[in-house]
Amino acid sequence: MMSAEQNRRLTQVGPGTPGGALLRHYWQPIALLDELEGPRPVRPVRALGQDFLLFRDEQGTIGLIDRGCPHRGVDLAYGRLEDGGLRCPFHGWLFGADGRCLETPGEPEGSTLHQRIRTRSYPVQLRSGIVFAYLGEGEAPALPAFDCFVAPDTHTFAFKGMIECNWLQALEVGIDPAHASFLHRFFEDGDEKESYGKQFRGASDGSDLPMTYVLREFPRPEIEVDSTEYGLRVTALRKISEATTHVRVTNLYFPQAFVIPMSAEMTITQWHMPVDDTRCYWIAIFTSFAAPVDRARMRAQRLESYSLPDYLPARNAKNDYGFDPQEQASQTYTGMGHDINTHDQWAVESQGAIQDRTKEHLASTDKAIAANRRLLLRGMAAVEEGRAPMLTEGAEHLTGPATIDGMAPSESWQAHWKSAVARRRASAPWSAPALAAE
Template sequence: MKPEDSIDLTRVGPGTVMGDFMRQYWMPALLSKELEADGDPMRIMLLCEKLVAFRDSEGRVGILDQRCPHRCASLFLGRNEESGIRCVYHGWKFDVHGNCLEMPNVPVDYRFEPRVKAKAYKTHEQNGIVWVYMGPDQDNPPPLPMIEAALAEDAETWCLMRDCNWLQALEGDIDTSHVGFLHVGSLQLDDIDDDHPMRPTILNRAPEYKVQPTDWGVMYGGFRENDDGQMSWRVAHYMFPFWTQTPNNRFHSRAIARAWVPIDDEHSMLFDITCGSDEGNPAYKSRRKSGELLFDKFEYAPNGTGFYDRWRCVDDATNDWGIDRQSQRDGTQYTGIANITMQDQAVTESMGPITDHMHERLAPSDAMVSRTRRQALTAARAFKNDGKAAPGVRNPEIFYQARAGSFLHAPEDPLDKAYEAALGKAERYGKAPEPAE
């Protein structure tokens, strides 16, 4: 990593290399349940842009620049009524497309509503998520990415604010060797059942890796021999521009997708989307032989109205993420942090708002991290400098080829064959794309 590489990867505002690249894709913006028809407007920030979201009388969602185009007062203060949002400063009213509907403080003969438009972005609702397209071609947006978990009508989605740059948050998902320490470092084989999916990880906490580029981003397989003679694979993906699929579920029966949506350069919002026959988050169902749950659930703080006040955890840097040193000492939790998500939250936020990559010393176990950085940076610079199409924007079906999870397979087969065999046995969710003609 050179300093300019780090800057191009982590900065996401308008005009930046990664920011312009990400604006080519549809992004999760908020959960559908966060907005009510004619309800309170909501402040949101995406890619360093301060926005306001609202649901109008007909149930349509608008995402607009928070500044009223008249005198730049915040539309968050506006009245959401009668199919539009009305600025309280002078009464100008705008619909979900940004069209000016009324300017009642101007004499009738001088009004010019058709010539005024608030900056507005395309939105689309699907399976409980409000998506937004912030690209330049608002009249011809691309199709939504065909990510398996996001296509399932019964998918479970939850959000969490993380106080750090999107890249370091995302990289916590594509590092499989940390699981044997951060999450299950205190566990021994006698603590879990013989068929527990964490058994191979406890058996060998230093897996080898196979990493390879894909049409949708990068795939890795962390592999180690199981004590029954089979090869244990933990397969995961980076998908353009900020998606991961983590291996922390059974490959054949559950699909997952995690979006690390940049709020600004120093904050990100996780959208965790899962579906499958195993109901609920597998991490919170996992138990020791004694029947004791491996991890506690985390607790949300009450939502506020600020740009950084949604989906925050009670535990954060101000209380050291809830760390319990006695729990750390006695082996209850390797970290002393009882929740698996907070364990990830703590280490990535502890790196600072944006990691100083010049202080890193990467190892062979970081092969997926380094390859993902290279793949993302190459694609973003190719778009910025050469006008090369952002991968998957106009051919979103490529994302459906990705599935993550853990499974056992014959030891002689390489990643390609093991992955193909596992995918052939997997139950798929959502509507599969039609084959290209």
């Protein structure tokens, strides 16, 4: 049973909290590059309980700075993009993407005040359509050489959506293999031709059985959890027959992402980036091992469910997530449509803004959730003791991770899924890096 204090440690993200200190040791996916498109590339960002301002200057340099002007604290989100930086409308102070104050035009002629003024800036890097920022102290760690980071832009697509709850309960859905047989159950199998860009709507690798059928008819997976250099590998085995077993391999990418298969050709790497203690964004990179991603199609699919500029879900608690009792009786297990993001959103938001884990009763299928919580608590302890937490040293040498939905011979499923992953990687047109030996 979890204590209230442990639950606070696991869920708080602000400055000065154990959880916030841990998360500030990692690159945070604070925005989509798409959010800086348009005539005025200035975007206020709230992350880990702090307010920042993301902008791109006239030369195309992306900067992330504190949102309040260091002069008198006004909101720089209304600043003017001009003269090589962002100018505060209050007194005209100009700030570069690196945080330096470039001008204080209201000061007397010859004033050198601007040379002594700067606002805090934060390292940023662009990867696969996402702007990542390092919000901690000291030198930023390297990102691993994971597929989502090394695949060319032609083979990746990024998107995000708001969730009105704490980041951890949102993440935990992604490392819970059992829920998919219920929460995402469809009573009819869809057309394979209409499955592009949709999770659980196509066939599993090496089979013509739709994933909807596999999940619906085989709801009792055997779950294995293994520790890895990057976090956890979670394997769900569904025995189809004496000869055949369905193998689904997913991964926890510590501390706040998971890597899962979306189809036979595509994976999803999805972070849960805390806005504050009670809100988060899921933000994902879809990576293709085959043809280039049809970005326009995938974006259009998702914009049917999310509204810009804040990527807010159309179905939410205010409209009961679109719940339809007739649909629940005949089409879907939830009665909340066919978008699994809506299903997950309902599941985690209905737990409350911050789940009270002192009242939960974990089951055998929750072993990955329990293992991840232990990793997080150990990571916080490491930071408090001045030690380096997981993945902050040597991560650049990590590749993969391996993930698949596929059919395998029951007697040799371990070797079979690994060889299937190796074949897919070897045939990738962008030369996916070889995986480390298992």
